[in-house]
Amino acid sequence: MLLELNISNFIIIDKMKITLSKGFNIITGETGSGKSIVIDALNVLLGGRASRDYIRTGCDKAFIEGLFYLEKLENIKDVLDEYGIEFEQDNMLLISREIFSSGKSISRINGRVVTLSMLNKLTKKLVDLHGQHEHQSLLLVENHIELLDSLGKENIESLIIDVKKEFDRLKKLKNRLKEIGIDEMEKERKIDLLKFQLNEIDSAELRIDEEEKIIGELNLLSNAEDLLNIINNILECINSNDYYETSLLDQISSVSKNLAKIVKYDDKFMEYNDIIETIYYQLKDIATELRLYQETIEYNPERIKLLEERLDLINNLKRKYGSNIEEILKYRDKISYELEVILNNEREIENIKKEISSVEEKLNVICEKLSNERKLIAKQIEVEITNELKELNLKDAKFEVSFEKLDHFTEKGLDRVEFLIATNPGEPLKPLNKVASGGELSRIMLAIKTILADVDNIPCLVFDEIDTGISGKTAMIVGEKIRNISQTHQIICITHLPQIAVLGDSHFYIEKKKIEGKVVAKINKLNYEERVNEISRLLGGTKLTEMTKKLADEMLMASNKKNKVS
Structure with missing residues (x-):
């Protein structure tokens, strides 16, 4: 409910504070005193159109603030959570709006700046304003199906739950299909590319240490002639075949023989003789190894060409897939997995499509049952609301609930529901927002609200111009119906009829006063x-x-x- 409304510098209001009560709040005043200005200010606070024309003459901005107490949190908590707005523990909600001379406005909820769409989404759950204003929940077609379902809750609640459950399941399946599904041409292109890359890498049969070995072998083969010359020089030095030259082995053998002679006279050279002998045999081993190595060295142009081609292949793969063979093989594993996922996704896509088809079949059956039940409920409320309209002096009015089958599933089924009205004989049924008169529209809303009172979750209802064109008995009936609704809702009603005004729990009087040469609207709660x-x-x-x-x-x-x- 709206506890307090503060208005500053708004048209002819300088400062106004209205402390409202539960139940039925009446606002009266002489014609032109500013009654509707209060409702205009409330409409702006709720997200209605703001204009610089609303700013009081001589001021640079207007300010409207409303303090709300929320008895039921479930109706609004989801919206607050969605926008990340902190909620006070005492269930209080403070909404404000400033209008600047530039024509711009700033809206706040619990101190946080919000967009106009955010403000509208929230306040539509707080206040329903009936009159010449856009802030009327019953004018929003999307609300009609919810109100219809609320009236038949006992009969259709399980069907509504089943529809939502299957719709959520369908939505998840379609989202999953969207996640894994890619354009058919793009998918084929991707598969072809991955298969080509895999084949290119696999056909190379790469080994981790292969590149280093190839480079080493190429180095040997390219320098074979130099190596053979060097080996020949070493062998010639160690063991010369030249009759006129003494080889290294011969010289060491001579040293060993002479040392052996010295040892006969002085055994302290025995150790050195052993060293010389070891050197002799080690040199012989080196010569043997060099001869064997010499036999392996062969200048082979074909082998060099083969190795160079292999190295070119490796370098080509490195340019495409990684800086070394290890990275190339890692890339190979990655694209192999990617290809497997795409191929598996094709199988998953087929399974999901089958599941979607199954869920849609099930949804069709449940939605048809739900639609039939809704139509039964609609017939009942058509009669009830038409009777209410007759009591409100709209004797020729006809109310009807229109059904249109949607071509797609929603969480509410396959129905588009809209309330239609005809107020005069021979007139076609029209949407509620096509009813011209503000007073007439307010009475239509009152008739609907009377039937919906127990299921309507909007806590505060505002009626402006509801008594236009009525008097006497009709006025008394209108007043009684509003008072009945005030048992479950907070009502704010502007009226000029005494039959309605006497029914209020609280009564506010607005009057115009001249202060310092300026006309100012003031409000007082009457004893x-x-x-x-x-x-x-x-x-x-x-x-x-x-x-x-x-x-x-x-x-x-x-x-x-x-x-x-x-």
Whole structure:
């Protein structure tokens, strides 16, 4: 409910604070006193169109603020969570809007700046404003199906749950299909590319240490002639075949023989003789190894060409897939997995498509049952609302619930539901937002709200111009219906009819005053005596008489008794 409304520098309002109560709040005042300005300010606060024309003359901005108490959190908590707005523990919500002379405005919820769309989404769950304003939930076609379902909750709740469950399942399947599915041509192109790359790498039969070995062998083969010359020189030095030259082995053998002679006279050279012998045999081993190595060295142009081609292949793969063979093989494993995923996805796509088809078949059956049940509920409320309209002096009005089958599933099924109305004989049924008169529209809304009162979750209802074109008995019926709704909702009602005004739990009076040469609208909450005077004014005009005051007192007393009984 709306606890408090603060308005500053708005048209002819300088500063106004309205502390509202639960139940039925009445606002009255003389014509042109500013009653509708309060509703205009509330409409702006709720996200309605803001204009620089609303700013009071001589001021640079207008400010409207509303303090709400939320008895039921489930209706609004999801929206607050969605926008990341912190919620006070005492269930209070503070909404404000500033309008600047530039024409721009700033909206805040609990101190946080929000966009106009965010503000509208939230406030549509808080206040329903009926009159010449856009902030009316019943004018939004998307709300009609929810209201219809609320009325038939006992009969269709399980079907609604089943539809939502299967729809959520269908949505998940379609999202998964979207995730794994790619364009058919793109998929084929990707498969061809991956297969080509895999084949190119696999056909090379790469080995981790292969490149180093090839480079080493090429190095040997390319320098074979030099190596053979060097080996020949070493062998010639170690063991010369030249008769005129003494080889290294011969010289060491000679040294060993002479040392052996010395040892006969002095054995301290025995150790050196052993060293010389070791060197002799090691040189012989080296010569043997070099001869064997010499036999392996062969200048082979064909082998060199083969190795160079292999090295070119490796370098080509390195340019494409990695800086070394290890990286190429890692890339190979990666694309192999990627190809496997795509091929597996094709199988998964087929399975998902089959599952989607199955879920859609099931949904069709449930949606058809739900639609049939809705149509039964619709027939019932068509009669009830048409009867309500007759009581509200719209005797020729006809109300109908229109059904249109959608070509796609929604979480509410396959129905598009819209409330239609015809207010005069011979007129075609029209959408609610095509009803021209604000007062007429308010009475239509009242009739619908009367039927929907127990299931409508919007806590605060505002009626502006609801009494336009009615009087007498109709006015009393309108007032009683509003009071009945006020048992479950907070009502704010602007009226000029005493029959409605006497039914209020709280009564506010708006008047215009001239302060320092400027016209200013002021509001006061009336006590009982002041209410008697105001009801008297509504009964008989500006001049109060004892007769009108007595009648006003009797009407208030009778209303209070009814309130106590109810």
